[in-house]
Amino acid sequence: xxxxxxxxxxxxxxxxxxxxxxxxxxxxxxxxxxxxxxxxxxxxxxxxxxxxxxxxxxxxxxxxxxxxxxxxxxxxxxxxxxxxxxxxxxxxxxxxxxxxxxxxxxxxxxxxxxxxxxxxxxxxxxxxxxxxxxxxxxxxxxxxxxxxxxxxxxxxxxxxxxxxxxxxxxxxxxxxxxxxxxxxxxxxxxxxxxxxxxxxxxxxxxxxxxxxxxxxxxxxxxxxxxxxxxxxxxxxxxxxxxxxxxxxxxxxxxxxxxxxxxxxxxxxxxxxxxxxxxxxxxxxxxxxxxxxxxxxxxxxxxxxxxxxxxxxxxxxxxxxxxxxxxxxxxxxxxxxxxxxxxxxxxxxxxxxxxxxxxxxxxxxxxxxxxxxxxxxxxxxxxxxxxxxxxxxxxxxxxxxxxxxxxxxxxxxxxxxxxxxxxxxxxxxxxxxxxxxxxxxxxxxxxxxxxxxxxxxxxxxxxxxxxxxxxxxxxxxxxxxxxxxxxxxxxxxxxxxxxxxxxxxxxxxxxxxxxxxxxxxxxxxxxxxxxxxxxxxxxxxxxxxxxxxxxxxxxxxxxxxxxxxxxxxxxxxxxxxxxxxxxxxxxxxxxxxxxxxxxxxxxxxxxxxxxxxxxxxxxxxxxxxxxxxxxxxxxxxxxxxxxxxxxxxxxxxxxxxxxxxxxxxxxxxxxxxxxxxxxxxxxxxxxxxxxxxxxxxxxxxxxxxxxxxxxxxxxxxxxxxxxxxxxxxxxxxxxxxxxxxxxxxxxxxxxxxxxxxxxxxxxxxxxxxxxxxx
Amino acid sequence: xxxxxxxxxxxxxxxxxxxxxxxxxxxxxxxxxxxxxxxxxxxxxxxxxxxxxxxxxxxxxxxxxxxxxxxxxxxxxxxxxxxxxxxxxxxxxxxxxxxxxxxxxxxxxxxxxxxxxxxxxxxxxxxxxxxxxxxxxxxxxxxxxxxxxxxxxxxxxxxxxxxx
Numbered sequence: 001x002x003x004x005x006x007x008x009x010x011x012x013x014x015x016x017x018x019x020x021x022x023x024x025x026x027x028x029x030x031x032x033x034x035x036x037x038x039x040x041x042x043x044x045x046x047x048x049x050x051x052x053x054x055x056x057x058x059x060x061x062x063x064x065x066x067x068x069x070x071x072x073x074x075x076x077x078x079x080x081x082x083x084x085x086x087x088x089x090x091x092x093x094x095x096x097x098x099x100x101x102x103x104x105x106x107x108x109x110x111x112x113x114x115x116x117x118x119x120x121x122x123x124x125x126x127x128x129x130x131x132x133x134x135x136x137x138x139x140x141x142x143x144x145x146x147x148x149x150x151x152x153x154x155x156x157x158x159x160x161x162x163x164x165x166x167x168x169x170x171x172x173x174x175x176x177x178x179x180x181x182x183x184x185x186x187x188x189x190x191x192x193x194x195x196x197x198x199x200x201x202x203x204x205x206x207x208x209x210x211x212x213x214x215x216x217x218x219x220x221x222x223x224x225x226x227x228x229x230x231x232x233x234x235x236x237x238x239x240x241x242x243x244x245x246x247x248x249x250x251x252x253x254x255x256x257x258x259x260x261x262x263x264x265x266x267x268x269x270x271x272x273x274x275x276x277x278x279x280x281x282x283x284x285x286x287x288x289x290x291x292x293x294x295x296x297x298x299x300x301x302x303x304x305x306x307x308x309x310x311x312x313x314x315x316x317x318x319x320x321x322x323x324x325x326x327x328x329x330x331x332x333x334x335x336x337x338x339x340x341x342x343x344x345x346x347x348x349x350x351x352x353x354x355x356x357x358x359x360x361x362x363x364x365x366x367x368x369x370x371x372x373x374x375x376x377x378x379x380x381x382x383x384x385x386x387x388x389x390x391x392x393x394x395x396x397x398x399x400x401x402x403x404x405x406x407x408x409x410x411x412x413x414x415x416x417x418x419x420x421x422x423x424x425x426x427x428x429x430x431x432x433x434x435x436x437x438x439x440x441x442x443x444x445x446x447x448x449x450x451x452x453x454x455x456x457x458x459x460x461x462x463x464x465x466x467x468x469x470x471x472x473x474x475x476x477x478x479x480x481x482x483x484x485x486x487x488x489x490x491x492x493x494x495x496x497x498x499x500x501x502x503x504x505x506x507x508x509x510x511x512x513x514x515x516x517x518x519x520x521x522x523x524x525x526x527x528x529x530x531x532x533x534x535x536x537x538x539x540x541x542x543x544x545x546x547x548x549x550x551x552x553x554x555x556x557x558x559x560x561x562x563x564x565x566x567x568x569x570x571x572x573x574x575x576x577x578x579x580x581x582x583x584x585x586x587x588x589x590x591x592x593x594x595x596x597x598x599x600x601x602x603x604x605x606x607x608x609x610x611x612x613x614x615x616x617x618x619x620x621x622x623x624x625x626x627x628x629x630x631x632x633x634x635x636x637x638x639x640x641x642x643x644x645x646x647x648x649x650x651x652x653x654x655x656x657x658x659x660x661x662x663x664x665x666x667x668x669x670x671x672x673x674x675x676x677x678x679x680x681x682x683x684x685x686x687x688x689x690x691x692x693x694x695x696x697x698x699x700x701x702x703x704x705x706x707x708x709x710x711x712x713x714x715x716x717x718x719x720x721x722x723x724x725x726x727x728x729x730x731x732x733x734x735x736x737x738x739x740x741x742x743x744x745x746x747x748x749x750x751x752x753x754x755x756x757x758x759x760x761x762x763x764x765x766x767x768x769x770x771x772x773x
Numbered sequence: 774x775x776x777x778x779x780x781x782x783x784x785x786x787x788x789x790x791x792x793x794x795x796x797x798x799x800x801x802x803x804x805x806x807x808x809x810x811x812x813x814x815x816x817x818x819x820x821x822x823x824x825x826x827x828x829x830x831x832x833x834x835x836x837x838x839x840x841x842x843x844x845x846x847x848x849x850x851x852x853x854x855x856x857x858x859x860x861x862x863x864x865x866x867x868x869x870x871x872x873x874x875x876x877x878x879x880x881x882x883x884x885x886x887x888x889x890x891x892x893x894x895x896x897x898x899x900x901x902x903x904x905x906x907x908x909x910x911x912x913x914x915x916x917x918x919x920x921x922x923x924x925x926x927x928x929x930x931x932x933x934x935x936x937x
Contacts, residue, residue, distance in 0.1 A: 015872070017869045017870055017872070018869075018872070018874055018875075020874075020877065021868070021869040021874040021877070022861075022869060024874050024877030024880050025861070025865040025868050025869055025874055025877070025880055025881075025884060026811065026851065026852070026854070026855055026861070026865065027809075027810070027811015027812070027850070027851035027852055027881045028811065029877055030810070031813070031878065033810075033813075033814055034804075034810035036805075036808070190912075191910075191912045192876070192878075192912055193813070193815045193816075193821055193823055193876070193878040193879050193910060193911070193912060194813070194815065194876070194878045195814075195815065241876075241877065242876060243813070243815075243876045243877065243878030244875075244876040244878060244912050244913055245876075246912070274814070276817065277815065277816045277817065277818070478876060479875035479876025479877065479878075479913045480875065480913075481875070652871075652872040652918075653872065655872070655918075656872045656875060656913070656914055656915075656918055659914070659915040659917050659918075660875065660912075660913050660914050660915040661915075662915060663914075663915030663916070664912070664915075685816065685818060685820065686816045686818070686820035686821055686910060687818060687820050691910060691912065692915070692916075693907050693910070693916075694902075694903045694904075694906045694907050694909070694916045694919075694920065695903050695904060695907045697903065697915065697916050697917065697920075699899060699900075700899060700917060700920060700921065703917055
């Protein structure tokens with residue numbers, strides 16, 4: 001059973017509303033597009049209409065002469081330095097120089113008095129292209145003689161990974177049963193509602209300021225410096241409120257950011273860019289579409305012995321963080337099941353499609369879909385219960401996986417059991433009528449990982465004389481509630497109330513450097529930093545109080561805006577009063593500081609051994625579906641999940657994260673598919689790119705989320721990841737539920753009505769054939 | 774040069790005299806001319822609902838609605854719903870308390886749509902809420918906490934016997 005919540009918290013563990021909810025619900029929160037600077041110009045980007053072409057000449061003279069146009073830039077206006085996050089694979093340019101590699105690649109940009117003039121000017125820029133042969137399929141791209149996208153990448157291999165832990169050949173030889181399957185996943189988009197937006201200013205002192213909607217402002221800051229060839233000290237990135245991110249480009253410096261600042265230099269005025277939704281859906285940062293081969297060897301009783309996973313991913317035109325993208329599926333095959341022998345090979349191929357990167361769960365959901373679908377197939381072949389096979393192989397706390405993950409807290413068995421209870425599995429499985437079914441899928445995720453050089457988080461807690469606290473971190477709230485949870489941690493430690501804590505948005509001039517918001521790291525990493533910073537401030541205050549009460553520092557308690565001696569509450573004073581004593585009488589301005597890093601070494605993503613994260617989370621998801629045999633339409637009629645988040649610092653926010661991630665997974669499983677024909681996106685609009693809607697959701701009574709509490713000793717107040725893992729397990733849960741409902745196994749995403757209808761017809765005709773015989 | 778026409782708009786009870794090209798949308802005029810940026814610009818083709826405002830109490834996608842067509846009507850935007858955090862509409866309060874706000878970009882549109890919906894249907898079923906909000910995308914929440922908030926707001930209004 002799960003461990004009960006421990007400790008006697010005033011704020012932690014309570015469903016406090018989000019700190020920024022009030023200004024968001026009144027429309028006051030300023031997102032990047034809501035900012036208007038005096039004299040501001042409007043920018044637009046010219047994009048390549050060709051999937052692959054040489055640029056032989058660009059003539060922007062007619063655009064420059066259009067009344068209202070103030071500046072035009074092309075690739076030649078930049079220093080020609082390639083930038084990117086991973087040192088080995090930097091291949092982005094602010095604007096294309098000599099070559100375009102996908103339909104949508106940025107070629108030139110215009111700043112004008114308004115958006116209409118800027119758009120008109122784009123039509124006047126003449127670009128002479130020499131079209132080149134293009135390649136749109138990852139396997140085709142890797143064949144000799146295929147069109148080459150980047151000089152440095154032979155056979156278009158953008159990233160590759162190969163590792164083996166244990167001895168897979170031996171493992172297969174020792175297995176009683178082998179199962180091999182092929183799965184295919186589709187490209188999907190983040191689908192955040194706020195398009196990318198920024199305002200760039202290059203002032204007369206040669207200082208650059210960028211106001212932008214970013215989830216990792218410091219990455220943007222460094223990449224701007226890299227691509228512009230200008231030191232970071234001359235660049236300042238100021239974060240605005242972020243209208244959803246999910247790694248859809250807001251984690252990096254984008255061409256719009258570079259163009260905004262350079263057009264500002266040329267025009268002497270601030271320049272604003274906002275993507276249209278057509279642009280958002282056309283440009284890169286997709287989830288990698290993958291071809292997945294998975295071979296698994298098991299004992300008769302279902303014990304997993306060996307797995308061999310092979311992946312070919314269409315990476316699109318650029319690298320992004322492709323090395324990490326390719327490492328993760330093989331690494332995460334080690335969780336949440338115990339597999340003694342693991343072999344993994346992955347290739348990420350450049351193609352002339354929009355480029356791929358991370359998206360809520362990165363490349364983990366794809367492999368969870370394959371693995372947890374196959375587990376059900378194996379269970380059926382061996383006449384085992386699909387739950388039993390999961391529980392039999394469940395990793396336990398304290399184990400070390402073959403690839404070197406050190407498993408600390410890990411309530412996976414509890415997750416499976418809680419999901420079963422919540423869903424009424426035992427009453428339903430095998431007892432539902434035809435076309436209704438129930439299935440389970442499981443997953444694991446990290447609580448932050450060291451993926452680049454800088455991975456530490458730092459926090460500053462500035463205590464003011466009115467007894468309030470200004471919390472300064474380098475972390476970004478993209479809607480997940482970092483501002484709230486980090487403020488809760490500071491408030492809990494200092495014994496003040498939520499409304500006493502102010503949370504600052506990132507400004508690279510004043511906030512501490514931080515890698516940003518990704519891999520579910522903020523609550524864990526920045527949370528630990530905030531806790532240390534608040535404890536530092538509390539220690540400074542406790543020293544003043546201990547002196548005043550003539551007692552030991554350890555005896556001082558901070559709670560409910562009061563400070564008192566543990567066993568003698570007569571000796572107490574208000575928090576505000578204590579701050580004044582410290583500041584006014586003793587000249588001590590209270591500033592707490594804390595930093596956290598996991599201390600793990602950077603993993604070589606190509607060879608794969610090492611402990612990626614300080615804590616791992618398991619989750620289990622059960623889905624109930626109903627299939628309409630006339631239309632092929634799938635209705636999700638029930639959804640239950642259990643997630644080991646360590647300790648839910650704010651149960652309402654955890655629930656919002658887990659359910660939101662789950663529904664995103666449902667979107668990938670049932671509806672979403674960015675359709676490309678010869679590199680052209682055919683559905684770049686929310687009209688045609690279908691995301692889940694209110695009516696697609698099950699009734700509230702049939703939705704459940706259970707927290708499995710394991711109180712991770714290395715997380716702040718026991719907390720671990722909660723925002724991504726749930727998106728991974730749900731896809732296999734749906735595949736397994738569909739199989740239960742129809743007897744048809746779907747191995748290719750999405751499970752769209754056409755595929756389902758076709759498969760149902762085929763299985764019906766097979767049944768008729770069998771009956772005729 | 775662009776040909777501008779004089780128009781009169783009544784927004785959140787205030788009268789505005791403007792001179793704008795006739796093709797400009799209500800969304801553009803609200804945001805760019807009146808600085809009412811609470812109404813969000815997202816898909817700009819009537820799919821996401823983030824730009825929803827009320828015209829004589831009925832919800833419209835302001836990205837698909839010409840400003841000139843809004844003349845003579847009472848326009849209500851999110852800024853007109855509550856002037857201060859202390860005076861939140863029960864709908865806004867429910868969105869805050871139920872966790873219906875994450876990134877918040879869809880929120881103003883959803884709040885405005887809910888305002889109109891609950892005025893017409895003060896005691897909706899969960900099914901009716903789901904049906905009514907189908908024109909709004911939210912990528913963060915999975916909608917459950919939004920549906921809960923709308924039902925909670927309806928209960929709150931019923932409790933107070935509110936008609937507004």
